[in-house]
Amino acid sequence: MSEFVFATAQYESGDWDSAPLLPANVIDSIARYTSIEVAPTGVIVPLSSPSLFRYPLVYLTGHLPVRFSDAERANLRQFAARGGLLFVDDHNHDIDGTFHKTATEELTRVYGGLKPLPKTHPLYQAFFVFEDGPPTTSHELNGWGDNLVHKTLSGVEREGRLVLLFSNKDYSSEWNYHPENKRFLSVDNTRFSVNIVVYALTR
Amino acid sequence: MPSRADVRHAAEIALRAVLLATLVLALWRSLRQSPSASRVIAARTETLDRDTRRALHSSEVSGVDVELSAPPTAAQRDALVALRRNSISIHWRGEVPGIALEVIRRREPAGGATITVIGAGSAPLVLSDSAGLIDTVRAGAVSVDVGTLVGAVSATRLTTLASARTPKTTPRRAVLVLGQPDWEEKFVQAALGEAGWQVRARVPVAPGVVVRDDGLLPIDTARYDAVVVLDSSASDLSPAITRFVQQGGGLVVSGGALGIPALRALTPAAAGDRRPGRILLASDTVSPSDLPFRPLLVREDAATLERHVAGVALAVRRVGLGRALAVGYDESWRWRMLGGFSGLAEHRDWWSRVIAAVAPERADTSAAGADAAPRAALIDALGPPSGAASETPRVPEDRLPAILLGIVILAELAETASRRFRGVR
Amino acid sequence: MSARDRLIGLQRSMRLAVATRAATIGITVFLAALVLVRMSGAPRWAMGVAALVAAVATALFLLRLRGMASLPRVALWVEERTPSLRYALVTVAEGVKDPRLETQALSAPWWADASRTLLRSLVAPLLALLVTGGIAVWSHSAFAPTFSNEPTLATAAASMDVLATVHVAVTPPAYAGRAAMSTDDPTSVDALIGSVITVSGSGDARLLTAEADSSPRAVAQRGAGWSVSLAMPARPALLHLHSSAGRDRLIVLAPAMDAVPVVTLIAPSRDTIVRRASGVLALNAEVRDDIGLRDASFELVISSGGGESFTFRTTTLARTVFASRTEATLATRLSLDSLALKPGDLLQVRAVARDGNTVTGPGVGASETRSIRVARPDEYDSLSVEAAPPPDEDAQVLSQRMLINLTEALVRRQRQLVRPMLVAESRRIASDQQRLRKRVGDVIFQRIGAQPLAEEGSEESRGGKLTPEELLRLADSVTGGAGAVMDVEGDETPILALNKPLLEAFNAMWDAGRALEIGEPRNALPPMRVALAAIERARVAERIYLRGRTKGAIVDVARVRLSGKDKGTPPLRETRLPHDPVSRRRAEAFERVTPLMATHPDAAADSLLLMRVDALGDAPALAAALDDAAKALRKHDQHGIALAWTRVRRALGGAPRVRAGISSWSGAP
Incomplete structure (x- = not known):
């Protein structure tokens, strides 16, 4: 049985490493709540590299404009066709911002149009149940970025399975802390990451 | 000097005499006892239908000698068998190629069929169906995989040598996949x-949290075609799986599941030590030989389906009414993700074939058709071919009854017309 | 009337009766032959034979007229039936004029009998004609070809013309600048989206209906013919023409996509990092389009800032309008000074082009993006800038904030807790505060090359708080004298300036720790807040990067396994319906169409066109093969049909794979 390895996408155009503690936090959550075999550290995988296909779930974030090279675009197309899931989160939390605009433009070129996911999407019940859809982040509540609480995530599905999950809710900030600090929280705010991983592994 | 009327009258009398004589002759001929001498009909492929009818309706015939230039049809063969059962000896000889044709609908949902041709020899043989030409083969035994088949398949070399009906497709049941949450389970x-x-x-x-479909149990052949066990997480279902396979279901065991003690009695092989595979790069040519691999130690009553450089990769055996298949490859998902442009389809087709190899046969196997192996069917029905022609004198075709009938009709018409034109009723 | 006159009249009547009888028998024979030909399906020339037989029969019966050529023969015929005349009539017929003979000849009303006899002789042939005629009419309706909704001859003739020949004219959209084209009787029309397609033919438009994608289309009368106009849709569709005669014609509408422009950025050719953003940067791009370009420009995005705070500027350069050219070059020179880039700024450049598509909106093509980054001064000695972790201050901010939260929470619960419990909790926070202080100290002393603080337990040996003078002496001893003057505040030494906020935090944490150790969390809060403020100042004052790979964290999976308080409760999964392989669906459709190609080729052609519409999106080779097969069927080209059918089969299921030997898979025991 192959263990799950959390992969962060490295792309050429922006600050892909803006949330370096997020992988450890997500790995910690997977280990805390599930029996999934998980590697203790994450990996960084360039989008243009064939290595991308070793990690069928890849996380991508940043603040700066996203412009994929032709190689990255071609890789992502194949990645989606073969069943990989790309999770993109806007670290600016700003739908008027350059990351959001450029990322949606580039992702639309690769995947086609993004569609909002309804509250009843299987992602929100894959492990923990989130009846109201994606959980709100503290940054949203604090008026960070565009000062909006985004009610939905967006995505692209192929044959009933998500291949792209796009978030404006700034989970990158929400989850970018050392997992040791989880004990300070009354409610673990990383539980939704477990849903994403369990969904990717079981659908 | 007789007048024209007299001549005409005399002619009418003559015609009536001819008519009467013909009728008497026909009556005598039908009533006379024929001698007990044996007569044999010489038949050929082109006249076989007519000759068998003659033999059926003639009491003189004691045998039929058939010279075949092409295989007889099933109906012709049945007619010869019927004659034989009526104590008429049947001898046959000639060029009937020993060709056998079989059409099997593939059990994968994507459909398609496999045509197996045995005994084609070195001369080309044309395979075709209702939609036209399929291919030309030229070997002792070949299998031809086709994506679509329409109607019956025939093998032709100038004439049709064999034909087989294509079995109908039947709906498939579900496949149950049991495994821990990892990429192998997801991509299978x-x-x-x-x-x-x-x-x-x-x-x-x-613990206590299972992602599953509703109504998974019971595991029986009415609901499932096959169960795929990928690791030890399915140990608790071993008794149900064993029962399922015994009753005709299919089982595929892969990875860590090869070590489940309760399934060892079913699996066709034990797994050797795991060997790491080559990491696949984006490449168009990929083979499963690059995957991590557990060489299979095949049981005596199992058959090897695929062989790897490092050992047996796929083995299968019968268990009760069902089949169990062992997969030596590990992490086959890498083939899909890292197998280049073709890996996705190859991985999918391979797994589909694996399931099809163990799924219960539900097709209409009786649809093979008696012309699928004509020489074999002919020998089975009539025995092996004979050497020389029969010594018994032959009876030529009897055309006398038709001639007599013609004479009767013409004579009657002529006589009646003459009288009528004379004005006499 | 004299006997001779009556005889002459009878002769005429007899001739008429014989002729009628002969004609009736001849027609009866012909009709009987016609029925036999129809029922047996004999070829048409058999009708000629039947006509000949009928003519012979008629001629044979007409031969009897010879017997009526002379009057005496007629008189004899009467005498045979009326013996009482005693040959008086024959004598009169021979021309003997004798009143007694005349009287004798008229003694019996033989003329009435003769008339009745003649009429009776016509009954049988007429009956035969009636019966045979009835059978012929029945056989015509039973065996002649029938069609549903068979119209009258007039309307059938008229509406057969309506779809006899269909003419299609295609006018591409104006922006494409292409000439119109036309074709006759196509099975498929390929054209740009938005092209105007005009389908026309001769005949009455009222006899025709048209439908495209299940929407009815108006059929207009244009002079002596009909016409339907529509625009090429964005997705493949089917135009269905149906005449009132029951005839159908299908035409596939296959839209051709207007591709977006292809843009290649020639210069700058790669990403780069510069020390100073000055000078002129050459920008060069090549642009191509399949139909015609509208305009192109360079797009610049300048990102400034860092951490969680960024600003962005977007601008466009060298916009050029093209007069529908298909190839062009875009070039300009960019003054970097005009952008006022600062260290750390990122300039991203790409070329964007739009085509002249006015139907579905201009297609936009973009080149790859080149990045030009202005290095920070602290990167100058680096050969390559690797991924760097965020400065420790960030983690410290978070941790110090967390400690403050915990302490405030403890203060709120203080009244409910017994003293030992309060002290224990407070000391737990104290140990965290100490660990954090150690990390701050590591940063401070690392920067001055001194030894980091020892582990806990030997903190006292290091001394608690360091005064600025103590710190300076320590720094001096390490660096060997004052170094180069750096950016400092006032007259402070650079090391102090660099580390002063951190030093304040270091000392404030010491105070907070002492208060927490003795179980006085309330007293610890003020210095903790001072420490937090100091760390924030340190973070804003400079961005200090440590060299090396992105620092992550390693999770002790075994330790945390299943330690979470919450349990997942995923509901039952919905069983997904099996994916219907499109290949199987198409193969089944092909199997259904194949038997039709011999019996109903037009219906088979229509079915293939329906399949083509479905295949145009994802299987162009199959779509092309289906089109060829439909055309071959329409032309009744048997050779072409056989070839096309093989092509369709191979496009559907791939070429047959021949393997030597029996398949090992089917050989499973």
Whole structure:
């Protein structure tokens, strides 16, 4: 049985490493709540590299404009066709911002149009149940970025399975802390990451 | 000097005499006892229908000598068998190639069929169906995989040598995938779903927490065609799986599941030590030989389906009414993700074929058709071919009754017309 | 009337009766032959034979007229039936004029009998004609070809013309600048989206209906013919023409996509990092389009800032309008000074082009993006800038904030807790505060090359708080004298300036720790807040990067396994319906169409066109093969049909794979 390895996408155009503690936090959550075999550290995988296909779930974030090279675009197309899931989160939390605009433009070129996911999407019940859809982040509540609480995530599905999950809710900030600090929280705010991983592994 | 009327009258009398004589002759001929001398009909392929009818309706015939230039049809063969059962000896000889044709609908949901031709010899043989030409083969034994088949398949070399009906497709049942949450379980589900199998799964994610489809149990052949066990998480279902296979279901065991003690009695092989595979790069040419691999130690009553450089990769055996198949490859999902442009389809088709290899046969196997192996059917029905022609004198075709009937009709018409034109009724 | 006159009249009547009888028998024979030909399906020339037989029969019966050529023969015929005349009539017929003979000849009303006899002789042939005629009419309706909704001859003739020949004219959209084209009787029309397609033919438009994608289309009368106009849709569709005669014609509408422009950025050719953003940067791009370009420009995005705070500027350069050219070059020179880039700024450049598509909106093509980054001064000695972790201050901010939260929470619960419990909790926070202080100290002393603080337990040996003078002496001893003057505040030494906020935090944490150790969390809060403020100042004052790979964290999976308080409760999964392989669906459709190609080729052609519409999106080779097969069927080209059918089969299921030997898979025991 192959263990799950959390992969962060490295792309050429922006600050892909803006949330370096997020992988450890997500790995910690997977280990805390599930029996999934998980590697203790994450990996960084360039989008243009064939290595991308070793990690069928890849996380991508940043603040700066996203412009994929032709190689990255071609890789992502194949990645989606073969069943990989790309999770993109806007670290600016700003739908008027350059990351959001450029990322949606580039992702639309690769995947086609993004569609909002309804509250009843299987992602929100894959492990923990989130009846109201994606959980709100503290940054949203604090008026960070565009000062909006985004009610939905967006995505692209192929044959009933998500291949792209796009978030404006700034989970990158929400989850970018050392997992040791989880004990300070009354409610673990990383539980939704477990849903994403369990969904990717079981659908 | 007789007048014209007299001549005419005399002619009418003559015609009536001819008519009467013909009728008497026909009556005498039908009533006379024929001698007990044996007569044999010489038949050829082109006249076989007519000759068998003659033999059936003639009491003189004691045998039929058939010279075949092409295989007889099933109806002709049945007619000869019927004659034989009526104590008429049948001898046959001639060029009837020993060709056998079989058409098997592939059990994968994507359909398609495999045509097996045996005994084609070195001369080309044309395979075709209702939609036209399929291919030309030229070997002792060949298999031809086709994506679509329409109607019966025939093998032709100038004339039709063999034909077989294509069995109808039947709906498939679901496949149950049991495994822990990892990429192998995910992509086995994905591959089978994309290939058209209905997939149901049970994936234990945490103690007491299972991601599963509704109504998974019971595991029986009315609901499932096959069960795929990928690791030891399915140990609790071993008794149900054993029962399922004994009753005709299919079982595929892969990875860590090869070590489940309760399934060892079913599996066709034990697994050797795991060997790491080559990491696949984006490449168009990929083979499963690059995957991590557990060489299989095949049981005596099992058959090897695929062989790897490092050992046996696929083995299968019968268990009760069902089949169990062992997969030596590990992490086959890498073939899909890292197998280049063709890996996705190859991985999907391969898994679909694996399931099809163990899924219960539900097709209409009786649809093979008696012309699929004509020489074999002919020998089976009439015995082996004979050497020389029969010594018994032959009876030529009897055309006298038709001639007599013609004479009767013409004589009657002529006589009546003459009288009528004379004005006499 | 004299006997001779009556005889002459009878002769005429007899001739008429014989002729009628002969004609009736001849027609009866012909009709009987016609029925036999129809029922047996004999070829048409058999009708000629039947006509000949009928003519012979008629001629044979007409031969009897010879017997009526002379009057005496007629008189004899009467005498045979009326013996009482005693040959008086024959004598009169021979021309003997004798009143007694005349009287004798008229003694019996033989003329009435003769008339009745003649009429009776016509009954049988007429009956035969009636019966045979009835059978012929029945056989015509039973065996002649029938069609549903068979119209009258007039309307059938008229509406057969309506779809006899269909003419299609295609006018591309104006922006494409292409000439119109036309074709006759196509099975498929390929054209740009938005092209105007005009389908026309001769005949009455009222006899025709048209439908495209299940929407009815108006059929207009244009002079002596009909016409339907529509625009090429964005997705493949089917135009269905149906005449009132029951005839159908299908035409596939296959839209051709207007591709977006292809843009290649020639210069700058790669990403780069510069020390100073000055000078002129050459920008060069090549642009191509399949139909015609509208305009192109360079797009610049300048990102400034860092951490969680960024600003962005977007601008466009060198916009050029093209007069529908298909190839062009875009070039300009960019003054970097005009952008006022600062260290750390990122300039991203790409070329964007739009085509002249006015139907579905201009297609936009973009080149790859080149990045030009202005290095920070602290990167100058680096050969390559690797991924760097965020400065420790960030983690410290978070941790100090967390400690403050915990302490405030403890203060709120203080009244409910017994003293030992309060002290224990407070000391737990104290140990965290100490660990954090150690990390701050590591940063401070690392920067001055001194030894980091020892582990806990030997903190006292290091001394608690360091005064600025103590710190300076320590720094001096390490660096060997004052170094180069750096950016400092006032007259402070650079090391102090660099580390002063951190030093304040270091000392404030010491105070907070002492208060927490003795179980006085309330007293610890003020210095903790001072420490937090100091760390924030340190973070804003400079961005200090440590060299090396992105620092992550390693999770002790075994330790945390299943330690979470919450349990997942995923509901039952919905079983997904099996994916219907499109290949199987198409193969089944092909199997259904194949038997039709011999019996109903037009219906088979229509079915293939329906399949083509479905295949145009994802299987162009199959779509092309289906089109060829439909055309071959329409032309009744048997050779072409056989070839096309093989092509369709191979496009559907791939070429047959021949393997030597029996398949090992089917050989499973």
